Amino acid sequence: MGVFSSSQLSKLGLPFQSQAVSWLKKCLCRLKFKRLSLAAVGFLTVSSVITMSAPFFLGKVIDVIYTNPSEDFTDSLTSLCALLSGIFLCGAAANATRVYLMQTAGQRIVKRLRTTMFSSILKQETAFFDKTRTGELINRLSSDTALLGRSVTENLSDGLRAGAQASVGVGMMFFVSPSLAAFVLSVVPPLAVLAVIYGRYLRKLTKMTQDSLAEATQLAEERVGNIRTVRAFGQEVAEMEQYTNKVDYVLQLAKKEALARAGFFGATGLSGNLIILSVLYKGGLLMGSAYMTVGELSSFLMYAFWVGISIGGLSSFYSELMKGLGAGGRLWELIERKPQLPFNEGITLDKDTFRGALEFKDVEFAYPTRPETSIFKDFSLSIPAGSVMALVGPSGTGKSTIISLLLRLYDPISGTITVDGFDIRQLNPLWFRTKIGTVSQEPILFSCSIAENIAYGAEDPSTVTAEEIHKVAEIANAASFIRDFPKGFDTVVGEKGILLSGGQKQRIAIARALLKVNQHPNSYLTTFALDAENEYLVQEALDRLMEGRTVLIIAHRLSTIQNADFVAVLGQGKILECGKHEELLANPNGLFRKLMKKQAFLQNSDTFALDLQSREKDVLKENV
Numbered sequence: 001m002g003v004f005s006s007s008q009l010s011k012l013g014l015p016f017q018s019q020a021v022s023w024l025k026k027c028l029c030r031l032k033f034k035r036l037s038l039a040a041v042g043f044l045t046v047s048s049v050i051t052m053s054a055p056f057f058l059g060k061v062i063d064v065i066y067t068n069p070s071e072d073f074t075d076s077l078t079s080l081c082a083l084l085s086g087i088f089l090c091g092a093a094a095n096a097t098r099v100y101l102m103q104t105a106g107q108r109i110v111k112r113l114r115t116t117m118f119s120s121i122l123k124q125e126t127a128f129f130d131k132t133r134t135g136e137l138i139n140r141l142s143s144d145t146a147l148l149g150r151s152v153t154e155n156l157s158d159g160l161r162a163g164a165q166a167s168v169g170v171g172m173m174f175f176v177s178p179s180l181a182a183f184v185l186s187v188v189p190p191l192a193v194l195a196v197i198y199g200r201y202l203r204k205l206t207k208m209t210q211d212s213l214a215e216a217t218q219l220a221e222e223r224v225g226n227i228r229t230v231r232a233f234g235q236e237v238a239e240m241e242q243y244t245n246k247v248d249y250v251l252q253l254a255k256k257e258a259l260a261r262a263g264f265f266g267a268t269g270l271s272g273n274l275i276i277l278s279v280l281y282k283g284g285l286l287m288g289s290a291y292m293t294v295g296e297l298s299s300f301l302m303y304a305f306w307v308g309i310s311i312g313g314l315s316s317f318y319s320e321l322m323k324g325l326g327a328g329g330r331l332w333e334l335i336e337r338k339p340q341l342p343f344n345e346g347i348t349l350d351k352d353t354f355r356g357a358l359e360f361k362d363v364e365f366a367y368p369t370r371p372e373t374s375i376f377k378d379f380s381l382s383i384p385a386g387s388v389m390a391l392v393g394p395s396g397t398g399k400s401t402i403i404s405l406l407l408r409l410y411d412p413i414s415g416t417i418t419v420d421g422f423d424i425r426q427l428n429p430l431w432f433r434t435k436i437g438t439v440s441q442e443p444i445l446f447s448c449s450i451a452e453n454i455a456y457g458a459e460d461p462s463t464v465t466a467e468e469i470h471k472v473a474e475i476a477n478a479a480s481f482i483r484d485f486p487k488g489f490d491t492v493v494g495e496k497g498i499l500l501s502g503g504q505k506q507r508i509a510i511a512r513a514l515l516k517v518n519q520h521p522n523s524y525l526t527t528f529a530l531d532a533e534n535e536y537l538v539q540e541a542l543d544r545l546m547e548g549r550t551v552l553i554i555a556h557r558l559s560t561i562q563n564a565d566f567v568a569v570l571g572q573g574k575i576l577e578c579g580k581h582e583e584l585l586a587n588p589n590g591l592f593r594k595l596m597k598k599q600a601f602l603q604n605s606d607t608f609a610l611d612l613q614s615r616e617k618d619v620l621k622e623n624v
């Protein structure tokens with residue numbers, strides 16, 4: 001990188017910036033980048049040498065004009081100017097090629113950064129997403145990567161050019177007139193101190209700006225994504241105010257940056273002008289004492305001018321680099337983050353070993369974001385292979401959490417979850433999840449076509465044929481309504497499937513799950529019991545999906561689980577009662593029977609709208 005080495009940044013207490021620099025070095029050392037960068041540096045050298053030799057030769061031209069009024073004066077002046085024009089043309093071509101190569105290399109780095117970052121995000125454990133806001137991640141993916149990429153390529157190339165020109169310029173100034181050069185350069189050290197202070201301030205400011213921009217993006221993304229809720233509550237004006245406050249803060253930070261920039265660039269501009277003035281003053285005195293020719297003074301002035309411009313370029317390079325490092329630190333925190341749960345490691349079971357028997361044993365669990373609130377204590381449940389287990393219990397007792405534990409979105413604090421006797425922590429999560437089909441209460445579809453949404457269930461969606469899609473849609477009772485759409489299976493469903501009804505979304509989700517579980521014998525199915533009376537077609541599709549599988553049904557309404565082989569009543573972090581549906585109902589003092597009676601009573605009475613869940617809780621309290 002030339003400016004800072006990764007070890008220096010590490011010593012400065014900037015570990016993520018140091019990792020960013022090492023990664024970029026590695027990236028630039030890859031063959032493709034290496035060739036590109038070497039070619040760019042080659043063109044940069046050519047263009048800089050030409051630019052920096054110009055003042056020297058222009059000085060010679062001036063001396064020819066002043067001191068050689070001979071007969072062949074016109075010829076020599078013409079040929080000198082023609083030669084110089086040719087050389088300048090080559091310089092311009094070399095410079096243009098350098099800019100092109102550096103910009104291309106920059107875009108490649110941005111692309112690599114984005115893909116590395118996206119894959120790192122996707123591999124993080126679920127608890128990470130509970131804590132991190134989506135808008136922040138999107139901002140890092142789009143804006144921070146662009147900032148860092150630009151900073152290390154286009155900006156680096158401009159900075160290198162400015163650095164090379166400044167050093168050659170200084171060398172030439174000493175060559176033309178050492179005493180004048182020493183006098184002029186006495187102003188550089190104070191400028192360097194100013195640049196360092198400014199750079200540090202700018203880096204801090206950039207981090208704050210990017211963070212607050214991420215907050216604004218998060219707010220906008222969430223509210224625009226849920227515009228129906230915002231509209232239903234009439235909160236448009238309040239949301240606008242909230243967003244304005246957030247971007248106001250970004251503006252305040254931008255103003256601070258503008259102020260710092262203004263001061264810094266003002267100071268460097270003033271120093272540049274003072275340098276030129278001092279050259280004229282001191283040079284005039286030297287010329288008066290015949291120590292310098294007019295051509296030499298002109299060359300010196302041009303070099304001083306170039307050095308001034310290059311120092312200006314260096315200062316803007318420095319400030320852009322600091323911005324890039326500010327963004328780079330934020331990116332590296334994420335890219336280097338090791339997921340706390342494995343992504344694609346562990347054993348896989350062969351067809352004969354994998355039967356689908358499931359057992360939760362003495363499981364204790366609390367969500368990582370709320371470690372003090374225990375969800376399960378001594379939770380034990382056994383689901384024989386091929387059976388249908390319905391889980392009932394009041395709201396918030398952890399029914400959905402069981403599915404999250406099974407999918408290994410989280411790990412229990414203690415206790416084990418076993419599959420055919422194997423602890424799921426030994427199993428490869430990526431493989432194990434292929435064995436679980438899930439139909440959630442409010443399925444999420446992606447904003448693409450119905451066919452693409454169904455194909456998402458397959459291990460490789462690109463290989464799924466139209467026939468397969470139509471077949472599962474048929475079994476899921478979805479084919480007829482899909483064909484009624486003018487574009488059929490190519491109908492786009494909108495963000496999160498917003499352009500479809502709830503029941504239609506359910507049936508597409510069932511078709512998607514069907515495609516998944518059909519590819520895997522003995523697979524599981526986790527689902528939510530639906531209200532069969534309202535959605536007969538959905539329930540029928542679900543029943544077909546359940547055939548011959550180990551099924552875990554989460555039931556909110558007790559009337560929806562009559563077909564289950566076993567029923568487990570969940571409460572106070574454990575299973576309070578478990579058995580066959582009829583057996584539990586037959587037990588006169590059983591908890592399940594009491595819950596059923598209570599619900600039946602409520603359903604038959606006008607007070608059904610009363611808080612059903614709190615009554616369920618009362619029943620549990622009475623019995624525990």
Ligand SMILES: Nc1ncnc2c1ncn2[C@@H]1O[C@H](COP(=O)(O)OP(=O)(O)OP(=O)(O)O)[C@@H](O)[C@H]1O
Pocket residue numbers: 130367369370375393394395396397398399400401402556
């Ligand atoms: N990601 C999360 N982070 C922290 N706490 C959570 C998270 N998800 C759920 N909880 C909490 O865990 C508890 C159990 O939630 P869960 O969704 O499993 O209950 P449930 O029995 O399925 O409820 P319902 O019947 O209302 O759907 C609740 O108190 C809930 O607030």
